[in-house]
Amino acid sequence: MTVISLKTPLPPGKQAVLTVMDRVARRTNLQYFVVGATARDILMYHLHGFPLNRASPDIDFAMAIESWPAFEALRTGLLGEPGFRLDGKIVHRLHYSPAAGDGFPVDLVPFGGVEVSPSQVAWPPDMAIVMNVAGYAEALDSAVTVRIADRCEIRVASIPGLVMTKLIAWLDRGQSNPKDAVDFRYLLENYATAGNADRLYGEELPLLAACDYAFERAGPRLLGMDIASIASARSRQQLAHILADPELHDRLVMHMLRGGVHSGEPVAAIESRLVEFRIGLLDWPGP
Structure with missing residues (x-):
């Protein structure tokens, strides 16, 4: 497995969240990877040195989940870590507030066993919110491994997957x-x-x-x-x-x-x- 090392370090707050996510996901035995704007910034700015295109403080994680109890176990594990709290309105969102500096949203996107039909996830309890998760399984399979800190390597969507x-x-x-x-x-x-x-x-x-x-x-x-x-x-x-x-x-x-x-x-x-x-x-x- 090829491990990519970054040319420019991540901001401390984001590095902290990624490290915590990796630890909790391993503890709950879940496969996950980074998607969205953070994946874009890791690949384009921190790895290849391109200018940042669009400011976006949030972090998006996608994870292969077999059941909603498994998703809840992951969310509970994250909420047990310092700085994490629930969002009052959005079911798949947490917020992270570091000891110093501004906080930011952390979105969790499940796919796999929780899909109600191919590539469709409906959020419990009322199943009223439906999300299209087409492409996430392939993006996980094609994700790259990035070393973000000593003894911490995470999976990040490749540019094609992203x-x-x-x-x-x-x-x-x-x-x-x-x-x-x-x-x-x-x-x-x-x-x-x-x-x-x-x-x-x-x-x-x-x-x-x-x-x-x-x-x-x-x-x-x-x-x-x-x-x-x-x-x-x-x-x-x-x-x-x-x-x-x-x-x-x-x-x-x-x-x-x-x-x-x-x-x-x-x-x-x-x-x-x-x-x-x-x-x-x-x-x-x-x-």
């Missing part, structure tokens, strides 16, 4: 919140140089050549191909739906344009990257 879960999350909540689309754009633009340059000049040279040796085309196509290599048929279908449905596609582009360092970039540049991403995702030959 993009897959973010696009599916956007499909659930994209009408009102563009943050996942903004992150998708950031990862799409930077994937070629986020540890993939050697691949493009090596085993993926035919892909780079097909893109006229332009990294701005090759990166999105490579990202689509890498997602296709880990995604289930159900997850790929949901991603394909976003790209094929005219209304969803246009809304995604609009939301992608709300963020990023290239303010004022023409829509054509976003559309071009999406074309390459779609080629990699849907034209990948598969196993």
Whole structure:
């Protein structure tokens, strides 16, 4: 197993939460990994040195849970640690308050045995809140191992796993919140140089050549191909739906344009990257 070491240390508060989560998850024998904005920051800023794209203090954990009692055991274990408390309104959210400095939310996303139907989790007791968890099982399988402190190694969603879960999350909540689309754009633009340059000049040279040796085309196509290599048929279908449905596609582009360092970039540049991403995702030959 390859273990990745970070170039830039994590903030003390987040390192503390990640360390506690790892200890409690091991004690309750649960598989978990980091997703969301914290995974983005770990991979892009703390590992590869890219500028932070969007401030987000929360930490999102996804975990393979066989039953709701197992989820409650995990939550109870975390609440037994200093600084953790329940959220008064959101059932899957805790809050962490360090001894010094600002606190932040900690979201717990279960999947696996608690799904009421494939890729759907309904929260007890009334099952009124339903969450789409497509892609999480594949993201767990493809997660990378990161050393965040001495004797503490955690699992973090890979960039392909992170993009897959973010696009599916956007499909659930994209009408009102563009943050996942903004992150998708950031990862799409930077994937070629986020540890993939050697691949493009090596085993993926035919892909780079097909893109006229332009990294701005090759990166999105490579990202689509890498997602296709880990995604289930159900997850790929949901991603394909976003790209094929005219209304969803246009809304995604609009939301992608709300963020990023290239303010004022023409829509054509976003559309071009999406074309390459779609080629990699849907034209990948598969196993």
